[in-house]
Amino acid sequence: MSSATRHRLPFAGVLRLGRPSDIWFKPALSVVAAVAPPNLILLGLGRLDLAMYTMAGSLCALYGHNRPYAARARLLAWVVLGMVGGLAVSLLAASLTGDAVVLVTVGALMAAVQKTVSDATRLGPPANVVLTFISSASLFAPQTLGQVPGHVALAVAAGVWAWLVGMAPGLLRPHGPERRATAQALNAAAGYAETRGTADGHARARAAAAAAIHAAWQSLLAVGARPDRTRRALERLLVRSEVALAAPADTDPVRLRTWARELRGTGRIPRVEQPGETADELLGVDTELAHPGPSLRRRLTALAPITARTAIGCALAGYASLALGVGRPYWALVTAASLYQANVTLTWSRGIQRVVGNLAGVLVFAAVAPLAHLHPAALVLCCLALNFGAEALIGRNYWLGSVCVTPMALLITEFARAQNPAELITERVTDTFVGALAGFVAAVAVTNRRAGDRLENALTTAERARENTARLLAEPHPAPHALESARRALAAALADLRATADAAAGEWWQRALPEERVVRAEQSGHRTLAAVVRRQGFVPRHQSRNQQLGQGPGRTTEDRRP
Numbered sequence: 100m101s102s103a104t105r106h107r108l109p110f111a112g113v114l115r116l117g118r119p120s121d122i123w124f125k126p127a128l129s130v131v132a133a134v135a136p137p138n139l140i141l142l143g144l145g146r147l148d149l150a151m152y153t154m155a156g157s158l159c160a161l162y163g164h165n166r167p168y169a170a171r172a173r174l175l176a177w178v179v180l181g182m183v184g185g186l187a188v189s190l191l192a193a194s195l196t197g198d199a200v201v202l203v204t205v206g207a208l209m210a211a212v213q214k215t216v217s218d219a220t221r222l223g224p225p226a227n228v229v230l231t232f233i234s235s236a237s238l239f240a241p242q243t244l245g246q247v248p249g250h251v252a253l254a255v256a257a258g259v260w261a262w263l264v265g266m267a268p269g270l271l272r273p274h275g276p277e278r279r280a281t282a283q284a285l286n287a288a289a290g291y292a293e294t295r296g297t298a299d300g301h302a303r304a305r306a307a308a309a310a311a312i313h314a315a316w317q318s319l320l321a322v323g324a325r326p327d328r329t330r331r332a333l334e335r336l337l338v339r340s341e342v343a344l345a346a347p348a349d350t351d352p353v354r355l356r357t358w359a360r361e362l363r364g365t366g367r368i369p370r371v372e373q374p375g376e377t378a379d380e381l382l383g384v385d386t387e388l389a390h391p392g393p394s395l396r397r398r399l400t401a402l403a404p405i406t407a408r409t410a411i412g413c414a415l416a417g418y419a420s421l422a423l424g425v426g427r428p429y430w431a432l433v434t435a436a437s438l439y440q441a442n443v444t445l446t447w448s449r450g451i452q453r454v455v456g457n458l459a460g461v462l463v464f465a466a467v468a469p470l471a472h473l474h475p476a477a478l479v480l481c482c483l484a485l486n487f488g489a490e491a492l493i494g495r496n497y498w499l500g501s502v503c504v505t506p507m508a509l510l511i512t513e514f515a516r517a518q519n520p521a522e523l524i525t526e527r528v529t530d531t532f533v534g535a536l537a538g539f540v541a542a543v544a545v546t547n548r549r550a551g552d553r554l555e556n557a558l559t560t561a562e563r564a565r566e567n568t569a570r571l572l573a574e575p576h577p578a579p580h581a582l583e584s585a586r587r588a589l590a591a592a593l594a595d596l597r598a599t600a601d602a603a604a605g606e607w608w609q610r611a612l613p614e615e616r617v618v619r620a621e622q623s624g625h626r627t628l629a630a631v632v633r634r635q636g637f638v639p640r641h642q643s644r645n646q647q648l649g650q651g652p653g654r655t656t657e658d659r660r661p
Contacts, residue, residue: 113448114455120494121279125164125268127490131483133160133261137253138479147475148515151240152250155186155233156257160264161225161490165314167276168269170321174222175265179258181216185209185230187251189237194244203417203428206235210436211410218405219398225493231436232508235429271365274329278362280311280318281333281340285359287311288340289352305625306601308344309594312337332368339371341590345628404547409439412541416534423533425526427512434534439542442550444605446542449497450535456501457531461524464506468520471510482510543607550603551610557599558613558620561592565624572630579635586631593624 137153162178163171192205210231217227242250268275287308294304315337319330336358343350358369416435420428437453440446467485471478485507493500509523568585571577600617603609 108447109444110451113451114496114498116495116499118495119491121283122164123491123494126161127487129160129164129264130158130486130490133157133257133264134486135483136260137257138482142475142479147479149250149253150514151236151511152186152253153257154511155182155237155254156259157261158182158229158233159258160261161229162223163265165223165276165280165318167318167322168266168273171269171276172262172266175262178222179255179262181213182230182233183251183254183258185213185234186237186254187247189234190240190242190247190250191244193238193240193242194247199239199421199428200418202238203421203432204414206231206238206429206432207410207414207417209234210413210432211406214409214436214439215399215402215406218402228433228437232433235432235436236511239427239429274333277315277318277330277333278368280315281336282359282362284308284311284315284337284340285355285362288343288350289355289359292343292347292350292352292355294347302621305344306597308340309590309597312340312344313591313594315340329368332370333362335371336362336369341586342632344590345625345632401549401553404545404549405439408538408541408545409436411545412436412439412538415541416530416537419533419537420530423529425529425533427526427530430508430527430530431534431537434531435538435541438535438538441602442547442605443542443607447539450539452496452498453501454531454535456498457505457527459498459502460505461509461527463502464509464527465520465524467506467510471513472517478510478513482507485510546608547606548609550606551612554599554603554612554617557592557596558616561589561596561620561624564589564592565620565627568627568631572627572634582631582635586628586635589624589628589631593621593628596620596624 134154134157137157138147138150141147141150141153156179159175159178159182163174166174188209189205192202196202210227213227213230213234216222217230272278287304288311291304291308319333319337322330339358340355343352343355358371361367361369412435413432416431417428420431425431434453434457438446438449440449467481471481485503489500489503489507492503505527509527512518512523564585568582568589571582571585596617600612600614603612
């Protein structure tokens, strides 16, 4: 049976606001700090028309806020190179041809490459959207070949400044990202432990906890250097969150949340000893590196349908905008590029969020434009305020951030010259609908039938990992490293299985998914994980028997719970 008969496009909850990110203010302040000096310098020189090029480099400060600083330094350097490279290609194309159809084609191909690379490398928010916005807009900026080097140099200079802004917090909190990631894992594990594995919605809480724990391990291991004392302490806490995921009924969620609170700031990291394990045996992290998952080549292959959707959708959006006589087809192109998520259902939800946010955003622009037109300084300040608002709000829901992104993008077009607000609003609304419609049509038309194959592979991996772990459990005295490595492999396989199943469940035009087999694999896998943590001594065996008899954990063992 085709999965299309089992899918309904969601409306409920698409615009619901979530909780703000723990560090919502960090990207918001960083982008203001990165954008303000170049723009103010250009304002003083009377050359705000060059601000689009410095903005290309400045917006790189949006990336990498969840990465440890050593990893962030590398990531930001690559982002700056990618941003500048895309800008250079766009400016070169703009200087060589004025054919709008050719420029839209170039923009669509670049958007597809940017989407693929950002997803394959797990770039993180704001992913490819900012890169595509800059490169697509630059395609339609009046340009001569002789101007290209100077404009690229401005982007490089602003990019270097953005790199410094992104790295500056590390002087005060060198382990801040790792501490936050560990705290999030502890809180997520506590949320699952509070369900005792039986309450409604516990499967969703378990999936969220598994994702948070996996993200925390990746954060701790991203640096790549030999673990220091701080990282060892965080690893021990992260072990406790894994134990809570495996044995929620034997876990004290209050203690997990207390440890998470103590990780805030720069205070002392709570010390947690591993029962029966030495520090050198802790999870085998030095040799296993948290099971990083599929290779880059496999991720690129899996992303082929998304790449095709992005290229086709962006091209269709740009061509349709040109056919309607809109002077800025890159707005439609960027709208289409911003839609593509892991599956068609999520792409539909993002499309609704984008349309609603843009429509509300043009109303904000209509209110702000008269103020921005009073003086160039007012224009710069309005853009800075909208930059801050966009990053502060977008974590709660994409549409809410778009309310600030849309007027900011419209104001940026006025750095070169003041324009008619009514004309800008009309074109932006038209391109929003054109881009959203063309983008979703491409998502539906380009099928992703291999989603079922990837789910089968994930199932096989999880089942084999469970069998290997069960085999080690059956041995009288399994090697601690082997048992710990098997547990980590099983936990990673279960997290990947859930993510793959969720992605496949929202995809259209494919065979029926093995949903019952997924449920069985997850249930048996988590039972095996619980058996491992009891075998390792993380959870007292007599306490577990009391739980099974319905007596609950005794107070005498409270201090021994994870």
